[in-house]
Amino acid sequence: MTERMTSGSGPLDLVLGGGMPRDAIILLVGAPGSGKTILAQQWVFANASPERPALYLSTVSEPLEKILRYGQTLSFFDARSVGRTVWYEDLGVTLRDHALKGVLERLRDLIRERQPSIIVIDSFRAMHPYADRSSGFRRFLHDLAGMLSAFPVTSLWVGEYEEEDILRAPEFAVADAIIALGTVHSGQRSFRALQVHKVRGGGFRPGKHAYRLSADGMMVYPRLADAGDSSDYVLRSERVPSGIQALDDLLEDGYWPGASTLVAGPTGIGKTLMGLHFVFHAVQQGERALIATMQEDPSQLERTVSRFGWTLEAENLTLMYRSPVDLHVDEWVYELLAAIEATGASRVLLDSLGDLQAAAPDETRFREYVYSLLHRSSRRGTSMMMTYELPDLFGVSRLTDIAASHLADNVVLLQYAGFTDVMSRTLTVLKTRATDHEAGVREFQITLDGITLVPPAAE
Amino acid sequence: MENQPVYSIGALARMLDIPAATLRTWEDRYAIVVPERSPAGHRLYSRLQVEQLRFVGDRVSTGLSPSDAYRLLQLRLVSGVPLDGAQVPDRSGSLILLVERDPYAADFSEYFLRQAGYDVAVATTVEQAIAETMRNTPDLAVVDLLISGGRGLRLCARLREQLDIAVLAISTFAIGDDALAAGAAAFLLKPLKPPALISVVQDLLGRGALLAKSDQ
Numbered sequence: 001m002t003e004r005m006t007s008g009s010g011p012l013d014l015v016l017g018g019g020m021p022r023d024a025i026i027l028l029v030g031a032p033g034s035g036k037t038i039l040a041q042q043w044v045f046a047n048a049s050p051e052r053p054a055l056y057l058s059t060v061s062e063p064l065e066k067i068l069r070y071g072q073t074l075s076f077f078d079a080r081s082v083g084r085t086v087w088y089e090d091l092g093v094t095l096r097d098h099a100l101k102g103v104l105e106r107l108r109d110l111i112r113e114r115q116p117s118i119i120v121i122d123s124f125r126a127m128h129p130y131a132d133r134s135s136g137f138r139r140f141l142h143d144l145a146g147m148l149s150a151f152p153v154t155s156l157w158v159g160e161y162e163e164e165d166i167l168r169a170p171e172f173a174v175a176d177a178i179i180a181l182g183t184v185h186s187g188q189r190s191f192r193a194l195q196v197h198k199v200r201g202g203g204f205r206p207g208k209h210a211y212r213l214s215a216d217g218m219m220v221y222p223r224l225a226d227a228g229d230s231s232d233y234v235l236r237s238e239r240v241p242s243g244i245q246a247l248d249d250l251l252e253d254g255y256w257p258g259a260s261t262l263v264a265g266p267t268g269i270g271k272t273l274m275g276l277h278f279v280f281h282a283v284q285q286g287e288r289a290l291i292a293t294m295q296e297d298p299s300q301l302e303r304t305v306s307r308f309g310w311t312l313e314a315e316n317l318t319l320m321y322r323s324p325v326d327l328h329v330d331e332w333v334y335e336l337l338a339a340i341e342a343t344g345a346s347r348v349l350l351d352s353l354g355d356l357q358a359a360a361p362d363e364t365r366f367r368e369y370v371y372s373l374l375h376r377s378s379r380r381g382t383s384m385m386m387t388y389e390l391p392d393l394f395g396v397s398r399l400t401d402i403a404a405s406h407l408a409d410n411v412v413l414l415q416y417a418g419f420t421d422v423m424s425r426t427l428t429v430l431k432t433r434a435t436d437h438e439a440g441v442r443e444f445q446i447t448l449d450g451i452t453l454v455p456p457a458a459e
Numbered sequence: 460m461e462n463q464p465v466y467s468i469g470a471l472a473r474m475l476d477i478p479a480a481t482l483r484t485w486e487d488r489y490a491i492v493v494p495e496r497s498p499a500g501h502r503l504y505s506r507l508q509v510e511q512l513r514f515v516g517d518r519v520s521t522g523l524s525p526s527d528a529y530r531l532l533q534l535r536l537v538s539g540v541p542l543d544g545a546q547v548p549d550r551s552g553s554l555i556l557l558v559e560r561d562p563y564a565a566d567f568s569e570y571f572l573r574q575a576g577y578d579v580a581v582a583t584t585v586e587q588a589i590a591e592t593m594r595n596t597p598d599l600a601v602v603d604l605l606i607s608g609g610r611g612l613r614l615c616a617r618l619r620e621q622l623d624i625a626v627l628a629i630s631t632f633a634i635g636d637d638a639l640a641a642g643a644a645a646f647l648l649k650p651l652k653p654p655a656l657i658s659v660v661q662d663l664l665g666r667g668a669l670l671a672k673s674d675q
Contacts, residue, residue, distance in 0.1 A: 111567070112570055
């Protein structure tokens with residue numbers, strides 16, 4: 001395992017398996033506008049110190065003046081460090097007048113003079129045309145890699161490379177680590193995504209990880225894909241009322257704290273209401289609870305809950321409302337986990353899972369999100385109730401298609417029944433993990449007292 | 460520990476002009492400066508421990524008893540007051556034999572050593588190193604242990620035992636223990652940080668270095 005240094009982003013350090021490898025050559029690649037220069041500067045300012053100065057070298061892709069002008073709009077850019085711990089130099093003129101040989105000599109002089117611990121070359125790819133013949137660039141690479149390996153310096157080579165260049169361009173063979181910035185398309189939407197292709201001498205998190213760019217730099221959301229954790233954790237042993245009379249009547253032994261419940265059903269059947277009962281039961285018990293909704297905005301939701309004598313203003317209740325429009329699923333999941341951690345919520349209503357599914361780039365990722373989310377909430381003893389809208393008003397065609405139906409501890413199906421003047425609502429407990437339940441379809445009603453079972457008609 | 464220079468007890472004895480037996484006695488008696496032990500049992504002194512022992516040695520040389528000197532050291536360590544800077548005599552002008560197979564590493568090391576005022580002779584093979592030693596008798600040799608296909612350890616032993624040259628061993632591999640066992644006075648992991656290289660060279664060429672040859 002090589003020694004690591006921070007990338008300037010804690011979550012990116014996680015993806016990299018502990019940070020950027022020290023005394024290594026790292027290639028940072030991506031299309032124009034993908035945030036390469038932002039990340040490079042974030043890394044520089046997070047690490048530069050009088051003992052470990054940084055050298056930022058521009059070539060011929062972007063003028064140094066421009067890098068600095070935009071750089072200073074970033075929150076971490078510390079102009080006072082420039083010329084003290086961070087040294088910006090332009091290699092463009094050297095490259096133009098003396099080609100690659102001149103770059104090597106200039107770099108050697110700068111290393112001697114500044115003794116940097118980190119070096120950025122931005123853009124590295126822009127130096128390709130300055131090789132005098134086909135083998136010239138490989139020779140330059142060999143000399144450059146040799147020089148950088150002989151000095152305790154970590155260098156970041158930034159370039160506008162395509163995915164296929166990773167197999168072709170010789171610098172990728174020289175690199176100790178490769179970080180690619182790109183875009184993932186999902187329908188009409190697109191997301192920024194980062195992928196680590198290689199970290200020599202250490203592990204890293206595979207796959208694509210979403211990221212956002214802002215004035216605070218690059219914010220990475222490591223792909224939430226917890227591997228099965230077999231380590232022991234303590235499940236609470238006492239069972240409690242779910243807070244939903246109809247459900248408690250069907251669960252013979254009561255409700256397990258920390259359990260996850262999927263409530264599936266067609267529109268208007270009462271899924272959200274069931275979830276609200278679940279959450280407000282905890283609130284009334286003095287526990288902390290959280291509603292994570294993409295369905296109703298706070299005003300609409302307040303009107304709904306007030307009909308039942310509740311209020312969103314309750315001190316021990318947290319509301320996390322996000323519009324499903326352009327929902328960034330990775331960001332949302334991390335926000336929810338942080339809110340659960342911060343509030344210590346014992347119960348969470350997630351309304352609805354369908355919105356999250358629509359925002360996920362693909363079905364596999366959606367399964368990973370749900371698995372990881374339920375895994376984490378279960379380990380900390382937080383009960384999760386998730387609503388899921390089924391397209392069929394009557395009958396159910398494909399409940400098994402919903403990833404959460406396999407992963408949730410309990411699955412409750414709400415359906416419309418009857419073709420008479422008044423449609424009735426029915427509730428079926430399809431699955432309960434580690435407990436017994438009453439099988440069969442039971443009619444329920446929604447009253448101001450909540451959701452209650454209708455007693456079976458006398459034979 | 461592997462990222463920092465490590466010094467042998469013999470090198471310390473020469474650098475500080477304190478017999479190795481005395482250093483061992485102080486270690487047992489006062490248990491304040493206790494070096495790490497390598498798997499083979501060699502004492503591996505850190506740069507900080509060199510400073511601590513230099514602090515004690517300086518006070519003993521002015522007439523303080525070792526127990527009082529250690530008490531003073533203990534007080535400094537507890538209070539966090541930094542120890543006095545190393546009083547290393549100016550040995551610029553000394554000849555350093557740099558035995559390095561990597562031309563880029565040789566280029567940097569030679570540059571920084573010359574910047575610090577040393578004369579430098581570079582050898583890229585074991586044979587060149589021996590020839591250069593015979594010709595000019597360097598004050599110190601900096602030896603890359605991977606020289607000539609990995610013959611650096613044998614070169615360390617030969618320089619030390621037969622030619623009486625103090626050796627700073629350097630390597631990309633963390634094999635300081637082997638280097639000290641082969642007779643190197645100190646070990647540094649590559650790539651070399653210029654300040655670390657210069658400070659170890661200064662240490663090894665310190666006031667005891669002149670005495671090292673007359674001791675033998």
